[in-house]
Amino acid sequence: MALTLMKGSEAIAEAAIRAGARFFFGYPITPQTEIPEYMSARMPEVNGCYLQAESEVAAINMVYGAAGTGARVITSSSSPGVSLKQEGISYCAGAQLPCVILNVMRGGPGLGSIQASQGDYFQAVKGGGNGDYHLITYAPASIQEAINIMMFAYDKAEKYRVPVLFLADGIMCQMMEPVEMPEMVEYHVDPEKKPWAATGWKPGDDPSKRAVINSLYINTEELTVHNNELQAIYGEIRKNEKMWECYRTEDAEIIITAFGTVARIAKSAVDTLRKEGYKVGLFRPITVWPFPYEELKEAAKGCKAILDVEANEGQMLEDVKLAVSGSIPVDYTGHCGSQMPSTAEIIAKVREMKEGL
Numbered sequence: 001m002a003l004t005l006m007k008g009s010e011a012i013a014e015a016a017i018r019a020g021a022r023f024f025f026g027y028p029i030t031p032q033t034e035i036p037e038y039m040s041a042r043m044p045e046v047n048g049c050y051l052q053a054e055s056e057v058a059a060i061n062m063v064y065g066a067a068g069t070g071a072r073v074i075t076s077s078s079s080p081g082v083s084l085k086q087e088g089i090s091y092c093a094g095a096q097l098p099c100v101i102l103n104v105m106r107g108g109p110g111l112g113s114i115q116a117s118q119g120d121y122f123q124a125v126k127g128g129g130n131g132d133y134h135l136i137t138y139a140p141a142s143i144q145e146a147i148n149i150m151m152f153a154y155d156k157a158e159k160y161r162v163p164v165l166f167l168a169d170g171i172m173c174q175m176m177e178p179v180e181m182p183e184m185v186e187y188h189v190d191p192e193k194k195p196w197a198a199t200g201w202k203p204g205d206d207p208s209k210r211a212v213i214n215s216l217y218i219n220t221e222e223l224t225v226h227n228n229e230l231q232a233i234y235g236e237i238r239k240n241e242k243m244w245e246c247y248r249t250e251d252a253e254i255i256i257t258a259f260g261t262v263a264r265i266a267k268s269a270v271d272t273l274r275k276e277g278y279k280v281g282l283f284r285p286i287t288v289w290p291f292p293y294e295e296l297k298e299a300a301k302g303c304k305a306i307l308d309v310e311a312n313e314g315q316m317l318e319d320v321k322l323a324v325s326g327s328i329p330v331d332y333t334g335h336c337g338s339q340m341p342s343t344a345e346i347i348a349k350v351r352e353m354k355e356g357l
Contacts, residue, residue, distance in 0.1 A: 009034035009173040015150035020187030022048035023073040025062035031170035032104035060088030067097040068213035070197030076102035090129025094215030098157035107338030115338030116170035121315035243286035252281030269346035
């Protein structure tokens with residue numbers, strides 16, 4: 001395939017269309033507005049539906065409705081907008097509706113800034129809405145990786161009947177990179193493969209097979225059974241769907257942990273430090289839920305310390321510490337808001353840590 005220079009937001013939107021998405025519901029907010037803008041032009045070309053909702057709350061409830069028919073549906077927003085969607089996301093999780101949600105993170109809290117951030121990690125992986133639920137959450141580090149993941153994201157969502165969340169940031173969606181776009185997937189709803197979906201019911205059909213899309217269980221025993229079923233599904237996801245990257249960790253004395261765009265900055269720091277003789281590597285979770293705890297623990301065997309780098313207060317730091325269970329020191333460097341950690345800062349911090357080992 002030929003390489004095409006594309007803006008991140010447009011490439012990710014096109015990938016969703018090529019993965020079979022035919023419904024987009026959203027609302028403009030910087031720095032992801034180019035996604036709905038692109039969808040507004042492309043969806044009519046593929047006989048899809050683009051609808052700018054009156055609010056983020058309305059958009060996620062439209063996702064609930066379309067996903068309930070078995071269709072492949074997508075919504076996108078940025079941090080404050082995703083916060084508004086949290087009730088509806090919890091409803092989608094409770095009703096076991098496959099869908100894809102894009103969060104192009106910006107600085108916060110509140111309205112914050114329109115620049116990139118990683119401040120929504122807790123919201124994404126610890127549950128932003130009410131109840132005991134999880135979303136398969138991908139944190140791609142490049143536009144191409146986001147495209148590649150999008151091509152199987154709906155398959156994972158439908159296999160487990162869970163929403164899938166992409167945790168991106170403003171840098172990824174605003175920058176341009178050469179990418180390979182995959183071929184179009186011909187997707188059609190098959191009621192036999194999706195018996196849970198509301199694809200139509202007529203008098204005379206077996207009433208027991210009538211699809212009911214619901215997350216309300218008044219009876220506590222029924223709700224307990226439902227939650228136990230969800231937890232069993234999440235257990236299968238934890239076993240089967242973790243993704244991660246180890247970069248030069250085989251002989252590393254210090255391992256840097258980072259996700260998303262920040263991991264690219266950290267990788268540059270690793271290469272520079274290696275040239276200076278420092279044994280440094282990078283562990284990058286690609287799924288931040290489920291988090292690859294065992295894989296990080298294995299990568300850290302023989303390692304003397306870990307440096308966690310993030311564009312937030314150190315939210316993933318908690319999961320990194322859980323992975324190694326106090327067996328080695330874990331330090332942190334980064335910034336809140338929208339200031340990205342620099343390669344120079346990471347290098348300086350590693351040098352400082354090395355002196356203390």
